[in-house]
Amino acid sequence: MFSSLGLFDALPCPDAPACPRPACLFTHRPGVLEHLVPIPVDVPTDVPPQPSPPSASPAPLVPAKRPVPHPSRPRTIPEAGPSEPPAKLQRIGPPKRPVAAPTATLSTNGTPVLRVSAAHSQVAIPVRQAMLKSLYDHFVVLYEKILPSNPTLASEHALQQEEEVYKKSTKLTYRNAVISSIASLKRRPFPDSPSHPSVGSEGEVAARAEARKKLEALRLTVAQLEPHVLSLEEMRKWGYIVEIPPGPGGERPTELGAVKTCERCVQPYMVKKPDDADECVFHWGRLFSSKASGEKRRLYTCCSRSADSEGCERGKHVFYDSTPEDLHLRHPFTFTRAPSSSNASASSRLDTALDIVALDCEMVYTTGGFRVARVSVVDSMGKEVFDELVRMDDGVEVIDFNTRFSGITAESYEAAVLPLAAVRKSLDTLINAHTIIIGHALENDLKTLRMIHHRCVDTVMLFPHNAGPPYRRALRVLVKEHLGQTIQSGGGSVGHSSVEDSVATLDLVRWHVLNRPRPQAKPQEGSAGRQ
Incomplete structure (x- = not known):
């Protein structure tokens, strides 16, 4: 007989307490046998009950395992490609430069003030504001003749120029790029009208010059216009x-003494000479629709007043002929x-x-x-x-x-x-x-x-x-x-x-x-x- 290796010593004997094996492989220790399910057997009734052993300490709690998927419903796990990183780590396209599109308000002295998120600007906001003020000062000098009739032109173009410089420069080249722009402003001729070629930001002036070259190079022909x-x-x-x-035309060139409807105030009046003409109170602008607080209103472009308001300017009553017959009476068509x-004389041919x-x-x-x-x-x-x-x-x-x-x-x-x-x-x-x-x-x-x-x-x-x-x-x-x-x-x-x-x-x-x-x-x- 081989000696037992004791592999089943921790297991209670299934036949206990009536085990017929003289050398049982299982254990017969009382503390282990209590965990067996009792099997009803014929036991003598006169056998006194055995005293129960002292209770053992409770077994430690073991966490329950995760539920096992049902065999008929296999669990599917998506497989990533061999070289594809997780979606949240994927980079789509080249890295983008932070966007810092500026808006501006005017300070008390007229200088535009940048409204840019500092987190989106590669150049410090105080630096950009200082450069913007320098650009504005030079635009004011350049536009000296046209600023009285266009007071916001210098601030608008200074803001556009600063934005153009920022977009095409880096943190290291920004300051020098602004200085170069200021130098080019100093070389521009002083404009005498808003349509002058030197009015605008650097990009606008260059684009306008290129478009002007194309227009001037085009000589219109009759075939193109036909x-x-x-x-x-x-x-x-x-x-x-x-x-x-x-x-007949030209029979009544003037309407002195006639009653006409005023083109400006829509009131009847008598046409008189300039020195005797009656005064008219009117709006010289046109009506446009505006919506504020959910209410639609008709306002004048000249003063932004409502359509039923009193005129904003004083002048003389005037009239306007619209029919061909009235126009023909004033001066003939x-x-x-x-x-x-071709058969005329050589001098008139x-x-x-x-x-x-x-x-x-x-x-x-x-x-x-x-x-x-x-x-x-x-x-x-x-x-x-x-x-x-x-x-x-x-x-x-x-x-x-x-x-x-x-x-x-x-x-x-x-x-x-x-x-x-x-x-x-x-x-x-x-x-x-x-x-x-x-x-x-x-x-x-x-x-x-x-x-x-x-x-x-x-x-x-x-x-x-x-x-x-x-x-x-x-x-x-x-x-x-x-x-x-x-x-x-x-x-x-x-x-x-x-x-x-x-x-x-x-x-x-x-x-x-x-x-x-x-x-x-x-x-x-x-x-x-x-x-």
């Missing part, structure tokens, strides 16, 4: 006068002249008319309504070829020079020599029935010139308003948006310049030809002009 020439139907839709109104005939011109007029209020007081024309390259003040017809007197918009004053008007009839004859040397005339809301200029012309390109139609006709986008807004220039910002004492507006309109058409798809040519409609 698809944009308005048809007679389009001209009628936009208020152009395409035929001479019935009746005529067609632009026909081209010189050469036609001096240009193929393309851009035209703009400035108007004043008179006893004969709204009349032209200045006419400006530039050729297809933007060169000024005609700029004249217009003297009023006999019996017509100026009531209001409308300087805020026309730029004409009583002093400058004293230089006017040619009446409208003579100005039209002078324009005949530049414009005939085949000339393409470019303008913005050109029908107003042609009406006040009493000119009927059928070959027109209008930037109102090239750049339509989102709301559709009759709404129109302002010329200054289009020039700012597409050319990056500021025009018509001289203020109430300076007004507009018809030469500046003519060049701006021409440049808008150039921009459109360069950047917009070319439309299909329109079929010719009717005659180009009539005698």
